[in-house]
Amino acid sequence: MAGEVVEKKDTDKDASEGKKKLSSWLNKSMKVKMTDGRTLIGVFLCTDRERNVILGGCEEYLKPLEGNEKEEPRILGLAMIPGHHIVSISIDKSQLQDSEFQ
């Protein structure tokens, strides 16, 4: 009996931890790499279980950004990226405050 209660609490705890993490990233700048090689940078606004991500004020970069070249992005505005087209997600550390997830 006691064991069951503990388990339930654990899964609940995991669920709320996951949501807390996601919530902590809301309204921060996020970089998403898509399956076709494009990179999008915008403000993280919304997501769901399928990992579909909505970015606000989104900019599209055609080439990966590590080089010295400056590329001029295309301004998309509000954009939704289907979860299955996401290769990687990065968050802007400098915007996270007193975050245990840094």
Add this chain to the structure above:
Amino acid sequence: MEGTMQTQPPSDPGGQGSDGRVDSKSRYDWKDITEEFMSSASALQMGELLHDTNFGLFEAMSAIEMMDPKMDAGMMCNQIQRKVLTFDSALESGAIKIKDLSIPELIGIMDTSLACLVTWLEGHSLAQTVFTNLFLHNPYMIDDKCLKAFSILMLKLVDHIRDRVNRAGVFEEEDFQSLTYGFKMAADVTDARATGMMKEVEDDLNRIIKMTRSKVGEERDAQTEQEHEITNALFSRVKFFRLFLMGLLSFSKEKCEGIPQAQKLICQLLELLPIIRDTICMGIQPDNKEVGKNDYPTIMGFEPLVNQRLLPPTFPRYTVIRSREEALGHIEGLLYRLQIVTTVPELTTFHIIMEAFQEFSKSSPCVLSRSILQLTLLPVNKRVFGVHTMVDFLKDTIRNFIAPPVLSQKSALYNNSQAKQYVDAWFVQVVRPFTALVQITGHNRARQRDKWAHILEDLSALQEEADKVDACLHQMLTKMEPNRQHIACLGNWVLYHTLQAMISYLLAGFELELYATYEYHYVYWYLYEMLYSWLINTLHRADNFLLENETMAGEK
């Protein structure tokens, strides 16, 4: 004016990073959270959205979906495979020349530019029409005298047209796109300088034409004759564009002072058109490549996709540029319409103007001629023809229509200060709806019906006020001049216009094919039994009133 002035919108590389690299992303400090994100998302229920309180389904609805070919214009499959040229890259690779251009090249560039201009005037964006001409991105770098003058003039022309259409305010999004995407429009070159540069080129070409002209008693060889023909073709175009800008500018002179000049210039322009039409073949033509997504074959200096990234993120939009012949046809129509516009300052009363404007609208004129028509009547200073105040003009019109005593100098009411107060206050209210009536006729035909419906509200409020003022004035007048009346003078006039608006509303429904056939007789009945018969009554009342006044004035 010299130098490498970049005309394209400035890039925004973001701040310099701490390591001095101009890296677009140096202002961010990225941390990969892919794994964390994926596992955290599993915590959500099926269909549950995680979002801020300020953001919800309603906002999410308007997001464009990436990787969907219908919505994602930047997708690889929607992109073309070849390299898109900019002014700089084209110059470097030799794809464009900025000096020693041949006459066929110049003719081709000018004709294509005109085709792009016409396509823009038909409602497409500048980015996909006029600004596909790379020479307009950096005109100050061009060495060729003719091309440089032409490019600068083109920019001034576009700028002026934009200004006129924006000010007239009689366009909707389907008529005209005025966004310039940050392009510089040679603002530091005056109109006089721009036309002066073209005149210099014209004079140079004219010398060659005179030299190669057939002289009495002398036989020209084929080469000289050819040179003469082709130089004349170029000369005609340079002159055409110069006069075209001058013509449009003369419409914007104050108090319609430029109208006579506009008339002369339009005649000259119409004379030049046949020569230009006959020599289209002398310009360089595009290769017969296949037409792809927004990628059509074109000539040196034109790159259809150069501005793709400036376009708003929507479904991919493709613009078909008009052919050179069609463009000239459009310009010819425009010139004929502008000729009609030059006759407008001769119109005397508001009623005559409304009739003329309605008639003009029936031919579905282009947005530019409609705009210039509106601005000729009501320029920026809001005075009729730049001269009379709207109030004075309308007072004149009402005097003509029904001669209300309060507006006629012979009546005692005219100088009564109380009466004047009432009337002047009422006239202040009249200006807005009556200005709107004129503007409605300036919109494209399809949009007018809605606006007729809206104006009826304003007109009915005006009618009520008019009736009140009439009642007051009538009381005052019967005390001063027992024989005269002021019943419903102003009210009658407003009623006349209200009925006209209602009739226009119903008739527009036919044009827009809004009525089912079985409904036709409802509309016919209402027009016949009500609207037209009321209209005739109104006119009779006005006529009778005028007659009475004349007889009374005669008796005095």
